[in-house]
Amino acid sequence: MRKSLKAWFLLSPALIIIILFNLLPLARTVFLSFQSSSLNNSHFIGLENYITVLTDSRFHQAIYNTAIYALAVVPIGLIISLIIAAILYDFKKFQVVFEVIFFMPYIISTVAKGSIFRLLLNEDYGIINNILGWFNIMPINFLDDPEIALLTIIIFGIWSSLGFNIVILLSGLRNLNSQYYKMASVCGANKFQQFWLITLPQLLPIITFLLTVNCINSFRIYTEVYTIFNGKAGIGYSAITAVYYIYDKFYVVNRYGEGMAAAVILFMLILIFTIIQNLILRKLTRR
Amino acid sequence: MQSKIWAITAYIFITLMTLITLFPFVYMAFVSFMTYEELISLKLIPSGFDLSNYKEVLGQASFVRYFLNTVYTATLSTLATLCTTILATFAFVKLNFPGKKILLMILVCLLMVPYEVLVFCNYLTIAQWGLMNTYTGLILPSTASVFYIFYLNSFLKMMSVTYYERARVVGASDLEFIVKILIPLSKPGICTVALLSFIDGWNSFLWPMLITNDSNMRLLSDGLSAFSMQTDRDFPLQMTATTITTIPIVIFYFIFRNQIISSVVNTGIKN
Numbered sequence: 001m002r003k004s005l006k007a008w009f010l011l012s013p014a015l016i017i018i019i020l021f022n023l024l025p026l027a028r029t030v031f032l033s034f035q036s037s038s039l040n041n042s043h044f045i046g047l048e049n050y051i052t053v054l055t056d057s058r059f060h061q062a063i064y065n066t067a068i069y070a071l072a073v074v075p076i077g078l079i080i081s082l083i084i085a086a087i088l089y090d091f092k093k094f095q096v097v098f099e100v101i102f103f104m105p106y107i108i109s110t111v112a113k114g115s116i117f118r119l120l121l122n123e124d125y126g127i128i129n130n131i132l133g134w135f136n137i138m139p140i141n142f143l144d145d146p147e148i149a150l151l152t153i154i155i156f157g158i159w160s161s162l163g164f165n166i167v168i169l170l171s172g173l174r175n176l177n178s179q180y181y182k183m184a185s186v187c188g189a190n191k192f193q194q195f196w197l198i199t200l201p202q203l204l205p206i207i208t209f210l211l212t213v214n215c216i217n218s219f220r221i222y223t224e225v226y227t228i229f230n231g232k233a234g235i236g237y238s239a240i241t242a243v244y245y246i247y248d249k250f251y252v253v254n255r256y257g258e259g260m261a262a263a264v265i266l267f268m269l270i271l272i273f274t275i276i277q278n279l280i281l282r283k284l285t286r287r
Numbered sequence: 288m289q290s291k292i293w294a295i296t297a298y299i300f301i302t303l304m305t306l307i308t309l310f311p312f313v314y315m316a317f318v319s320f321m322t323y324e325e326l327i328s329l330k331l332i333p334s335g336f337d338l339s340n341y342k343e344v345l346g347q348a349s350f351v352r353y354f355l356n357t358v359y360t361a362t363l364s365t366l367a368t369l370c371t372t373i374l375a376t377f378a379f380v381k382l383n384f385p386g387k388k389i390l391l392m393i394l395v396c397l398l399m400v401p402y403e404v405l406v407f408c409n410y411l412t413i414a415q416w417g418l419m420n421t422y423t424g425l426i427l428p429s430t431a432s433v434f435y436i437f438y439l440n441s442f443l444k445m446m447s448v449t450y451y452e453r454a455r456v457v458g459a460s461d462l463e464f465i466v467k468i469l470i471p472l473s474k475p476g477i478c479t480v481a482l483l484s485f486i487d488g489w490n491s492f493l494w495p496m497l498i499t500n501d502s503n504m505r506l507l508s509d510g511l512s513a514f515s516m517q518t519d520r521d522f523p524l525q526m527t528a529t530t531i532t533t534i535p536i537v538i539f540y541f542i543f544r545n546q547i548i549s550s551v552v553n554t555g556i557k558n
Contacts, residue, residue, distance in 0.1 A: 004384030006461070011390075014375035017431035022397050025408035032408070084304055087297045098301065100544050102308055107540050107547065108533050109490035111508040115515055115529045116311045119318065119522045125327045127314065159307070164551065171552045191293060213555070220403050223492050231516045243403045250407045251497065263404045270401060 033261040037254070049261035058237060059262060062245040063269075065150055069241065070218035073157040078210060080158070081165030082203075086195060088166070089173040099170060106163035114227025117156050118143065121228075143229065146238030153239050156224055161217075165210055172206040173199070208284060212277050219270050222247060242266045312533070318526035326522055340527040344514075347524075350531050352503060353510035360425045360506065361488030367430035368484045369477065375431075376439040377465055381451050394433050403493070410497040420501040429488060435480045438554050442476035443469070479550035482543060489536055507532040 033049055035042040053059050088098050105113060120126050121142035129139040142152040180198045189197070222243035225233050233240040233248070240248070246266065250259030318326055319340055320333035344350065379387070409428050418424030450472070454464045470477065492508040499505055505513065511532045518524050540547060 003382055007378040007382040007384040007387075010374045010378040010382075010461075014371035014431040014436060017371065017428070018394070018397065018433060020412070021409050021428040021431075022400065022405060022433065023393075025405040025412065026397075026400055028408040028411070029404060080304075084301065087301055090297075091301075096545075098305065099548065100541075101305055103544075103548055103551075104312075104537070104540060105308060106551070107486055107490075107536060108312075109492065109508045109511075109536070111490075111492055111512050112529050112533045113311070115511065115525055116315045118515075119526065120311060120314070122522075125329055125522075127310075127329075127331075130329055162304075162308070164555075167548055167552060168555050191290065209555075216401070220401055222403065227512060227515075230519075231512070246403070246407065247493075251410075256411075259407065263407065267400065267404045271399065274399060 029260045029263050029267075032256050033264045035257050037257040042257070045257070049257040050265070053258050053261045053265065058240060059245055061237065062240045062242050065153075065240060066219055066221070066242045068150060069154055069157060069221065070215050072154045073161060073218055074211060074214040077158045077161035077214065078165055078207065081162050081169055082207075084162070085166050085169035085173060086199065088170060095170075099167060102166045103163040105160060106167075110160070110223040111227045113160060114156065114224060117159075118228055118230060121152060121155075144235055146235045149229070149234035149239035152228060152234075153221070153224055153241075156228055157218070157221065160224070161214060165214070168206060168210060169203065172203050176202050204284060205281075208277075208281050212274070212281075215273065215277075216270060219266065219273075312537075315526045315533070316530050318523055319530045321523050323521065323523055340523050341531070344524055344527045344531065348510065348514045348517075348528070349503070350507070350510060350514075350528065353505050353507045353532075354535065356422075356425075356504065357489060357506045360422060361485050363422075364426045364429040364488045365481055365485045367426070368432055368435060369481060371431040372435045372439055372480055373465065373470065373477070375436050376443055377461070377469060379436070379440055380443045394436065397433050398437065406493055406497065409494075413498055418498075420499050420504045422504075424498050425495060425504070425506070428494070429484075429491075432484065434554075435484065439473065439476050439480060443473055478546060479553055482547055482550050483554065486536070486547070 032042075034044055034046060035049075036045045037049070084102065088095050088102075091098065120128050123129060123139050123141045123143065126142070128142075132138075132140065140148060142148055142155075176199065180202075181194060184194045184198055220243055221241050225239050225241055225244050229239060233244050237248075242262070243266070246259050246262045248259075249255045249262060314331070317331065317333055320336050320338075321330065321340075322337075325333060378384075379391070413419060413424045413427070416424075418427070450468055451464060454468060459467070490508060491506065492512070495504075495506040496509040496512070499509065502510075502513070511528055514528050515525050
């Protein structure tokens with residue numbers, strides 16, 4: 001009895017904060033999503049907010065953009081990171097130096113990185129368009145063209161995702177069983193065959209883990225859009241994402257109910273995704 | 288011969304990717320010394336290291352104040368997180384109490400809720416408590432973390448239970464046990480929590496943006512964002528402000544680089 005009282009006492013600081021800022025807001029999000037949007041005089045309106053959100057073409061745009069972003073950034077970022085990590089692993093001398101360099105962008109705030117990219121991607125005096133000019137490519141209006149806005153966010157997303165992936169993949173490579181490689185080189189397998197037949201299968205759990213983390217992070221992007229387009233979601237909301245939609249409904253136009261309904265939908269999508277991914281992972285590890 | 292071609296291609300690729308990774312930051316620092324005319328003439332390197340942009344930025348916006356605000360809130364929320372996490376972990380690992388399993392299960396479920404789903408209702412809570420534009424409002428929600436409790440839990444589970452029993456026999460109180468045995472033994476885990484929670488606090492953006500509208504209460508990230516919106520297309524000034532906000536964390540990174548990387552790897556793999 002005394003022991004359990006003590007346990008709850010020690011847990012209480014953490015639990016109070018977790019209840020107030022994790023559990024209650026979750027309940028409140030669900031509650032508000034069924035309420036009319038004004039805070040002072042709100043009442044239960046059933047599924048109306050959900051219907052409004054689900055039939056809103058801007059919400060469709062937001063979900064579409066988020067999905068395309070995830071579908072582009074996650075595989076491309078992962079493949080580039082895998083190539084870099086595999087090459088770095090063969091560097092015996094400067095491996096750690098390069099690891100430190102490639103990881104650096106990860107710890108710098110998205111706002112700072114986004115500000116730099118806003119300049120680099122500028123149509124008239126951005127370096128990227130200048131370099132494209134060497135290859136006779138016309139300047140691309142990365143920032144003010146609704147057709148290209150999503151591509152802009154994707155480029156930034158891939159660049160930002162490399163550091164974390166490389167560091168995790170390198171740690172996975174370092175833990176590989178080196179026995180197989182000795183056998184492989186005895187059998188005369190070349191580097192590429194070794195990578196394809198030995199390294200990749202062994203890395204599969206880590207790659208699956210990175211796929212999940214990257215996908216969930218992609219579903220949550222917001223700051224990237226906000227900073228690249230300097231406080232907007234691109235021209236005419238062309239680069240709007242799911243979280244940006246929630247932010248816009250909630251904070252800008254003060255339609256709390258609709259914002260929270262969108263939040264619940266996003267949460268459900270992430271949950272379904274996580275469950276499916278877990279099932280796949282379980283199948284992979286069982287084999 | 289073929290392997291040589293491979294090696295050369297690999298070197299070229301790594302060099303190119305290193306350039307792509309580092310160039311934005313080097314360019315940022317260079318542009319901070321440029322005039323607007325130099326920038327639009329597409330020069331890569333400034334003609335001199337003129338500090339007038341820095342004077343102008345610091346005159347226009349109080350980045351020193353944002354810096355101090357950020358240090359203050361990131362440090363306090365890290366210290367608070369450490370306290371709540373260590374106490375909770377101790378209770379979970381060393382004590383058995385009714386309801387422990389259910390509690391752990393609820394916490395696992397909470398781990399799956401994305402921060403962005405909660406942050407808006409947390410904003411309502413803080414606003415209703417009248418804590419807008421206060422340090423308390425900025426810090427309070429990030430003084431405990433389900434994620435770090437689980438991380439430290441998994442770290443301490445490997446520690447043998449006999450330590451605790453032996454300490455009890457000798458007559459050590461729980462506090463003595465925590466301070467003298469638990470903390471020293473779980474030092475790497477605690478370092479990980481401290482580093483990651485500090486970096487999180489340092490880079491937080493959405494929360495301070497929601498909670499503050501008084502420019503004196505801004506942190507570096509939302510301060511930089513607000514400054515960029517005010518100065519619209521004055522890129523040399525924006526890059527100066529960006530340099531000012533990134534240099535402290537880059538220095539911090541190079542001091543703790545190995546610990547930071549292994550922290551990220553550990554928490555990553557554990558989950």
